[in-house]
Amino acid sequence: MHFRHLGSSGLMVSEISYGNWLTHGSQVEEAAAVACVRAALDEGITTFDTADVYAGTRAEEVLGRALQGQRREGLEIFTKVYWPTGPGPNDRGLSRKHILESIHGSLRRLKTDYVDLYQAHRYDTETPLEETMQAFADVVRQGKAHYIGVSEWTAEQLREGVKLARQLGFQLVSSQPQYSMLWRVIEAEVVPASQELGVGQVVFSPIAQGVLTGKYRPGQKPPEGSRATDEKGGASFIQRFLNDDVLTRVQQLTPVAQEAGLSLAQLAVAWVLQNPNVSSAIIGASRPEQVKENVKAVGVKLSQDAMRRIDSILGPIVERDPKKTLQNSPRKRP
Numbered sequence: 001m002h003f004r005h006l007g008s009s010g011l012m013v014s015e016i017s018y019g020n021w022l023t024h025g026s027q028v029e030e031a032a033a034v035a036c037v038r039a040a041l042d043e044g045i046t047t048f049d050t051a052d053v054y055a056g057t058r059a060e061e062v063l064g065r066a067l068q069g070q071r072r073e074g075l076e077i078f079t080k081v082y083w084p085t086g087p088g089p090n091d092r093g094l095s096r097k098h099i100l101e102s103i104h105g106s107l108r109r110l111k112t113d114y115v116d117l118y119q120a121h122r123y124d125t126e127t128p129l130e131e132t133m134q135a136f137a138d139v140v141r142q143g144k145a146h147y148i149g150v151s152e153w154t155a156e157q158l159r160e161g162v163k164l165a166r167q168l169g170f171q172l173v174s175s176q177p178q179y180s181m182l183w184r185v186i187e188a189e190v191v192p193a194s195q196e197l198g199v200g201q202v203v204f205s206p207i208a209q210g211v212l213t214g215k216y217r218p219g220q221k222p223p224e225g226s227r228a229t230d231e232k233g234g235a236s237f238i239q240r241f242l243n244d245d246v247l248t249r250v251q252q253l254t255p256v257a258q259e260a261g262l263s264l265a266q267l268a269v270a271w272v273l274q275n276p277n278v279s280s281a282i283i284g285a286s287r288p289e290q291v292k293e294n295v296k297a298v299g300v301k302l303s304q305d306a307m308r309r310i311d312s313i314l315g316p317i318v319e320r321d322p323k324k325t326l327q328n329s330p331r332k333r334p
Contacts, residue, residue: 001044002299006279007173008198009147011116013076015273015298017047017202018291019282020059030062032286037066039288043295049176049202049282051080051121052106060109068111075116078202079106080151080176082121084334093333094124099135103144118145119176122329123157129164137168149174149202154325155193162197172199174279177325179203181212181271181314182241185324191277200279203272207283207294209238212268214251218244245317252313256306262297269297271310 003012018040020033037048050063060079067075081102084092092098103118118139124132136148148170150161158175165172175194177186179201186201194201207213241247250264257267272281283294311318 001046001295003046004279005200006117006147006202007194007200009171009173009200011076011147011173013047013202013280014045015280016043016045016269016295017049017078017280017282018045019049019204019284020063021051021054021204021284030065033062034066035288036285036291037063039285039291041070043291045291045295046074047076047078047280049078049204050110051083051119052085052102052109053080053083053121057085057105057109060106064109064111072112077110077112077115078117078119078149079110079115080119080121081106082124082151094120094127094132094135096131096135099132099139103139107144114143115145117147117149117174119149119151119174120153120161121151123150123153124333125331126333129160133161133164133168136165136172137170140170147171147173149176151176152178152325152329153190154329155189155322158190158193158197158199162199174200174202176202176204176282178205178328179272179275179278180206180208181268181310182208182246182318184318184320185322188320189322190325191275195277201275201277202280202282203278204282206272206281207265207268208241211238211241211246212250212253212264214254214264216242216247216250218247218251249313249317253310256309256313260300260302260306262300263293265294266297266300267302267310269294270300270302271307273297273300274302274307 002015004015006013048063050059052060081099082094090097139145153175162172175190177190179186253264257264260267262270269281272278285291
């Protein structure tokens with residue numbers, strides 16, 4: 001395993017993070033989820049990402065149990081707050097009330113005294129940013145989180161957040177956006193702002209919810225048991241990529257991957273890690289062997305020729321519009 005700094009902070013994270021967004025507590029049984037976490041640990045992954053909303057808080061519980069017995073100081077545990085975790089109007093958003101109550105719930109479920117990174121899962125348009133950042137400052141000062149991050153914030157929102165964090169005396173060090181060969185909306189604005197601010201990217205969906213593995217074929221039905229057939233979680237997220245033009249072009253990446261000695265999935269993970277602003281790429285898994293395969297992308301340096309060929313093959317179908325970051329965030333609390 002290789003390690004990188006999380007933004008400009010002193011915290012080191014594994015190049016590959018293990019995330020349990022659509023799996024633990026939802027898609028797979030707990031025994032399989034624990035096996036995947038054990039595989040991640042065996043492969044040298046030390047960074048684990050979750051959120052209170054995943055599987056209705058069950059994902060945090062599963063991860064907490066799976067990591068029991070591990071040396072806590074040797075792990076970096078990330079979680080998030082924003083989406084609804086209860087029926088009430090205050091069981092969501094980034095108000096002081098919800099942040100301070102949510103961190104307690106996350107720590108209890110994760111069976112730990114602190115998280116290494118506590119992240120604003122989206123930007124809350126209904127709470128003054130000053131209130132949100134003051135609450136995060138208090139979480140840090142109370143020792144319940146070491147660092148603060150955000151997810152799917154625009155460049156402007158990042159600038160405002162980092163400015164307030166510095167005034168309040170804590171570090172906002174990370175951004176967690178969707179990023180892949182197919183989805184590059186952060187490159188025009190978020191990445192340049194992050195480089196200037198000392199914010200690192202912890203990217204999710206580097207294989208585009210499985211599309212970049214090549215298992216989805218043009219003109220064919222999705223494989224049984226794949227994310228595209230899972231109405232409980234994954235199907236709605238993957239639909240944007242399931243058209244014959246995208247799937248045909250993904251198949252055309254096969255020679256590029258083969259020449260690099262990689263599978264298509266490994267090529268996809270390696271590709272996001274070529275971006276120097278990316279601190280870590282989050283992978284998920286429903287089987288331990290998926291973890292073992294994706295970790296082979298660690299330390300890979302793709303040639304300039306390979307990068308150019310990828311751009312040439314995918315060019316017309318790549319989503320680059322920076323406005324998508326804001327469009328994918330709620331206008332009001334859910």
